[in-house]
Amino acid sequence: MIYAILLMDRPGTADLRVQIRPEHRAYLAQQADRMAFAGPLTSEDGKTVVGSLLALDFPNRAAVDAWLKDEPYTKAGVYEKPVIHAFNNMWAQKAGFPPA
Template sequence: MIYVFHLLDKPGGLELRQRMRPEHKAYLGAVADRIAFAGPLLTDDGKTMIGSVLAIDFDSREAALAWQAGEPFSKAGLYASVAVHAFQNLWPQKAGFPPAA
């Protein structure tokens, strides 16, 4: 089952986000083969990061929550708001994805 993580940073969290980003990306790398999509939430300027949206396949909600608890941004206390929901993808994606490398 895919679980979507909607994660909003605490106010003023940009410095912490930037500092922890390499660890966050490495942690995501460990589950890269199970990621449906992932990326930062941005302000309307399209540049300033204010949170994250991740969609990752896990065997259970418990496994998803355990993974999220160990995620570096979570452990560092970056998030003001955390929501985790089961997700069923019913639409083939055609927009919003980076070009294939």
């Protein structure tokens, strides 16, 4: 089942986010075959990162929680309390979206 995971950053963690990013990306890469999408959420300027949005396939919610517990940004205290929901993709993804 796909789980959508909304992770907002704690205030004042921008520098910590940058410091931990390589470890975070390596951890995500271990799940590449189960990832529908993942990326940073930004403010309206399109540059200031305020959190992350992930959609990954896990067998159950307990597996999501276990994976997230060891996620580097979570361990470092970058994220506030996650919002996690099962997600049913009802719209086919478009290759090359969004258009350049």
